[in-house]
Each structure stands twice: as structure tokens, then as C-alpha cells.
Amino acid sequence: MENSADIIIVGAGPVGIYLGWQLAKKGHSVLIIEKDSKENTGSKMDQFHLETMVFDKYDIVPPLEGTDEFITSFKWTSYYGPYGKYQQVMKYPVTAMRFQFFIQRLIKLAEGDGVQFKFSAVYKEPIIKENNLIGVKIEKDNNMHKILGKLVVDSTGSSAVVRSSLPKDFGVETFKIEDDEKMYVIQRVIRWKNPDEPHPGTGKYEESISYIYYKTWVAPHFLPNANIFGGGQPGGYENQEKATEIFLQEVPFPPYEILEVHKATTAYRRSPYSLVGNGFFCIGDSACMSKSFSGEAIESSWNVSLIASDVIHTALENNLELSRENLWPINIGFFRNRGAKLAALSAQIPGAANTTKKDVIYLFKKNFIFSVRDFTSMWENLELDISFGRMIKIIGLFLWGLITRQFSKKALGTMLKYMKISGKIREHYENFPEDPKDFNDWSGKANELWSHVEKMKFTLV
């Protein structure tokens, strides 16, 4: 059986649905293919949060209080250093929601504007003609179906099934996200045994808590007297278990029981150098668009969806093919701006590898990197806010730290090295080529820059 649509999107996650919705609102026919049944779509995780401002920014009505989708809105996040000391308080409005209910609402919104969905339909392989992706083969009800379109979008999350099934010479990297490029997250839903006694979440400004040195957090949960006690580590779930043990020895919690345990991974690696090919575009986790300090890709990818839907709409309005060349402005729009910042941030991550507990304590005490100003700036602008005057002050702080032996030479060396590399990476991305003909030279230089960046390591001892 053969079907067709202007745009075929594979994957009904928050990113694929949002992009499809934007394109349908502009009058294009959109078909979204999803492997799960309609009811199960969005069941990959239970609760999540978004910065409250995204609802306005991306024109989505916020979840209503009293609905299953809404958990809570809060504005205070406390960041603690090693041993649960040195509280830094960030005021930043956040909305906590239940993922599956949110996804079901997005599906309704998209359907309302004409997006078609095919659920319980699994992407199998690309249909390629003369180096153009012209459609996909899917399996539904034990039958193979062909669907033809002007553009195929991969939004299948970190499995990236479409991108990784393309021919090697298609012009888009086909890498799979490797195990050592993932953060292994365990979220435990815990209930306090003595809820009237003080526990994380009852202190001042503790609506949400991040124990950043341990990559551990305590977030609100919708059950009474319950919280999410979560953590993520590189290298496997066993490292995450080990980190929790170390954390609880150093930051003991009052008695609690574990109600549920959820395990999942998020990708931590650079995006493919080009998001587009002839008849192809990748976005979301499949294109590794997450913010490296939080592992979150939804807001970033919605931002790219707005760029992409404009470029795709303009091409279709002008009866142009959705070729690599005509889709190239998506690459420019992403890599020269947000993509450059995201790349610079991920290049800085290994800088933390040589930062010991003592170094982190010093940075917390002196309000640098682990400070409310820097946390807020990362959330708001995806970069540290370092003016010339502040830089001079920071140099002074580092020197003082070295003299008084509160900060190690090794940590300073690594930090400066990765600041330099990430600065170069950012500059290179900001000069992403206008013309696809210059892409090979650009990606060769990008490979050279990334070759200096190590992968994340488990650093807790």
C-alpha cells in the first residue's frame, strides 16, 4: 500500500509533534509515524519539567492546575555543594508535568490543525532514489507499507533510526549514539517515612534541589509526601548506583521508602555536523540537541523547529525541492547560534573531570561557575556571563586558591584548556559555511577541534 504527505515525520515525541504542528499550521500536509499505540505514546518517562517561559515563547497553553498533566509550578531551585553545604539559590520559574499526559495533549493540538498520525507503525528503511530520500518503508499490522513525501524528518529520539539507516555517502553522519556517550539516569520515587520531620524539600528555597557535585537531585512529585530522588552518571547504571551510595554517606537523608524506580539514558555528544540532506532533516535527541548541563533537549529542539518550519515553508511556497541546498539555512540558523553555544557547553564538560571535591568547594565558596549568577546565565543564555571586570576578579580568585592550596593546579589547567577549546569550537560553529560547497573543509576543521575533547568520566570517589 502506498501513501503520501508533504512531510513525513518519524517519531511522535515532544519534538516531532511540535515540528509537525508548526508545519500543519502553515498549511502543509504532515504525517507522523509512531511505533507505539496512541494511548502508549509518551510512556517512556513519567514526569519532567520545562522552564515556565517556554509556553509563551512556543505558543503552547500551559498545563492547567487540577489536570492530570500538571504537577506543580515552582520558582526556587537550591544548588548545594559537596556534603550538602554552600547553598546557592536560583529564582527561575519551572513547571513540572507528567510526560504522557503532555504528549497526549500535544497530539490533540496537532490533530486539531490537520496533522495525521499513524500509530503502532514502525520505521523500517529509507526509500532513496538518485541520492534523494523520497519516502520510508514502515511495518504496521505485520504488513510493509511505503509512504512517499517531499521530506522525511528523523525525530525518533536517541535511537536515531532514520539517520543511522541512511547510506554512508548521503551527506549526513550516520553514527549511533554509543554507550559511553550517554548519561545513565536512575529516578527513584521516594516517600518520606516521617513527613513532618525536616527532609530535603522542606528547607528554605528547596522547591527543587540539585546536589550538583554528585549529579543528583530531589524534585517535586505528585504523590503526597513523595519526591523524585534522581541522579545521572556516565559509564553505566552501576556507576549511578555507586554515586547514590557515596552521596547518601556524605549527605544522609532521613528515612524513606522507595516506591518506584525508573531508568533511562540521555545522549551527551555533539550533533551531526549537518542536520539536512536531500529530502532529509533530523532534530531533537536524534540530532543530539540536549543542553549538556541538564540533558534536556525539548526547548532547544522547539527552537530549531521554528527555524526549520520557516525554511521548509518558504521552500514549499516557492515550489522548490527540499534538497540539501534548499534546507541548508536550517544548518546556518542552528549552528551559528544555539548550536554554537550547545557545542561549546558540551566541549567544557570534560573540564569537570579533574575537578576534585576540594576544588568544587572552593568554587562554591567563591561564587564562580557554581554560583547563582552562573547557573541562571546557563539556563537563560546557555553560556557563562563573564565580563572583562569579572574575568580579572576570577583570575585573582584562582591565584588566591592556588596560593592558599584551596584549588588545585591540575583543575585550573584542565579548566583553562577546555575553556580555550570550547571557545575555539564556538567560534568555528559561528562561522558555519554559507555555501554547502565549503562544508567539507569546515567539518574537517571541526573534527580536528573535537579530537581534543575527551568523553565524560565517572569522577566520584
Ligand SMILES: Cc1cc2nc3c(=O)[nH]c(=O)nc-3n(C[C@H](O)[C@H](O)[C@H](O)COP(=O)(O)OP(=O)(O)OC[C@H]3O[C@@H](n4cnc5c(N)ncnc54)[C@H](O)[C@@H]3O)c2cc1C
Ligand atoms: C530520565 C529523563 C528525564 C528527563 N527530563 C527532562 C526534563 O525534565 N525536561 C526536558 O526538557 N527534557 C528531559 N529529558 C530529555 C527529554 O526526554 C528528551 O530530550 C526529549 O524527549 C527528546 O524528544 P524527541 O522528540 O527528540 O525524542 P523522544 O521523546 O525520545 O521521542 C521519540 C519518539 O520516536 C518513537 N520511535 C522510536 N523509534 C521508532 C521507530 N523505529 N518507528 C517509529 N517511531 C519510533 C518513540 O516511540 C518516541 O515516541 C529527560 C530525559 C530522561 C531520560
